[in-house]
Ligand code: ADP
């Protein structure tokens with residue numbers, strides 16, 4: 001008789017950490033998704049191990065039904081995720097075995113509806129593309145680094161074709177599928193029905209159909225967002241992670257996995273190759289991966305970037321140079337993209353006269369102005385009273401400079417009424433169809449301005465973009481995050497890549513800090529310099545990739561109770577601990593965090609989880625909740 005250890009996919013944390021033994025039918029092995037009798041009802045579960053004997057004194061019940069089979073490697077992957085990210089096996093297994101809905105009527109596949117038409121393969125690859133492909137064919141993990149339009153996507157396509165020739169499948173991850181209809185279209189043009197699409201915008205039935213096509217081996221190329229890394233593909237040969245610097249690869253709810261790390265793990269388990277591609281790679285990837293470089297943009301030069309010093313310009317948010325650029329478009333035609341990345345975080349304090357941003361002396365992050373007029377560090381809890389004058393130049397003009405996308409839209413309508421305005425932010429483009437409609441309108445309209453949050457800087461290739469502008473580059477720099485400079489650099493460089501792909505383009509960056517390193521280096525398109533400096537800074541501070549971070553975030557009904565819990569936690573942990581530091585309140589809840597720098601994130605996360613489990617009853621009574629985030633992407 002064969003038995004299987006089954007993890008029932010139930011949500012209760014107490015149960016979801018356990019395995020139960022059942023009698024297996026013939027043929028069912030590790031990776032089988034089954035229905036089993038469980039308590040007084042039944043549950044869905046996954047066989048995580050086949051065993052010869054049942055535990056002593058247990059008479060296992062038989063499995064009721066085998067629903068389908070997952071590649072066994074996905075079971076190992078899920079169990080690894082549960083451990084590394086401090087989740088439970090059941091929750092991690094839900095990622096690889098999502099609930100399946102009933103069959104539905106035939107309908108056009110999402111790939112057909114959600115892709116733009118692609119282009120044919122180029123007659124000849126460039127030497128640097130050939131070189132990259134030759135290395136990729138040898139296997140391993142690589143960083144494919146090259147400016148926007150340098151032919152990275154073509155390398156993914158060719159590498160996928162090579163894998164297919166050897167009978168192996170490919171997973172292509174893109175940050176947000178709604179922003180990548182062109183990428184999807186190119187894969188579809190090249191590989192036809194062999195392409196499947198997976199992302200959260202699909203209906204349950206669509207997802208089920210796509211997963212079945214993948215599991216049956218009909219679809220050998222999967223294009224999708226973060227969760228597509230769990231595609232039930234057998235014989236995986238290649239994973240491409242496009243725009244690998246993008247934050248959306250991190251899931252911000254339990255299990256808090258990072259698809260880029262999971263990609264590396266899955267590739268290691270299945271002997272596959274990974275290609276991480278970006279024009280603005282993460283310092284982590286720059287330091288750790290073999291670099292394959294595509295040196296030049298195909299068909300056009302990178303556009304010149306002009307930095308506009310807002311200390312010397314009236315008229316924010318529309319400075320004279322920016323208005324002049326927009327006026328030219330109104331007159332001669334063309335398109336403009338304006339980025340104003342105003343997110344819902346209390347901004348930092350700037351000096352209007354000299355551009356100083358107030359920073360934490362210990363953490364090298366910007367201090368955040370709180371309601372109580374204190375400047376606080378969200379890393380370590382350092383606090384100082386908000387100054388009445390600038391400590392550098394004595395100016396009393398300290399300000400949070402502010403304009404959101406709506407104010408910008410109003411000013412544009414007044415100042416350049418000839419231009420058609422298309423706003424793109426979470427308010428106007430919440431759903432994929434709205435987003436697609438806005439992008440189509442922009443593509444088809446001359447004298448149009450696409451304005452919005454960081455969405456506008458991502459992945460689109462539009463013809464005729466004569467001007468790209470960052471309206472307020474200080475927004476990002478002011479964020480209290482160790483990655484603030486990295487993100488600003490990426491955003492400015494990415495936006496610059498949207499301009500002048502087919503016509504001479506221009507880029508304008510408005511800032512109160514024209515000398516800020518990320519802006520100056522982005523203006524020169526100097527990615528290697530920025531990353532070298534950034535890595536040096538991270539080394540000094542003991543930040544990733546030199547050490548790992550583990551973050552414990554507590555929400556509580558009072559400020560004191562949350563901080564007290566973290567103080568107790570801190571006493572039970574060793575290592576390099578920052579905090580507890582209070583964070584700003586969200587929805588009436590107080591929040592606080594403890595951040596650890598460590599070389600052993602798994603051990604530290606496991607210890608934290610044990611301490612939290614012990615405190616759970618008291619926490620429940622006091623209304624406290626806690627999450628542990630391993631390798632957090634924002635703080
Ligand atoms: P990236 O992914 O780096 O932005 P793409 O792969 O999209 O770059 O390439 C940019 C443009 O250049 C595309 O239109 C693509 O078809 C074209 N292209 C790519 N490789 C070549 C090549 N070897 N010869 C000619 N055109 C190419």
Ligand code: ZN
Nearest residue numbers: 351354390393
């Ligand atoms: Zn000053």
Ligand code: ZN
Nearest residue numbers: 360363377380
């Ligand atoms: Zn600090």
